[in-house]
Amino acid sequence: MDILHSITKTISALPAGEKWEITAQNLWLSRADFQSISVYLCRESEKGHFSITHTADLSIPIGNTSLWVTKH
Template sequence: MDILNRLSTQISALATGEQWIVSAQDLMISRTDFQSLSVYLSRESQGGSFSVSSTEQRANPTLTVIKH
């Protein structure tokens, strides 16, 4: 849960229109955990305060979070 709190804090701190790129490597979590996190953030983004897009790279998948 600490990761979720850290991500929520980071997203809240973004200015409108600012984007943040985060990877599994940045968070020091497995690809499987990162995929689960991606699903969670995608569902949370349906609230409209931010959007999420993912890049599936074999070595280092990333998520781009854009604050609205």
């Protein structure tokens, strides 16, 4: 997937401590595609190079369409 390559390249270019918000709207993705990418990024974050924080939207508790990446 080209979008995964683009996201991982952007994350690797972030300076340590930098945060980046990823949204389905900015990536022009459906909610389902964004959820798949979110799962992938959560698994990748287990390696310790970055962490993921889901943005809580109380009006939409399931199917979040944004997350924050923090580079370590």
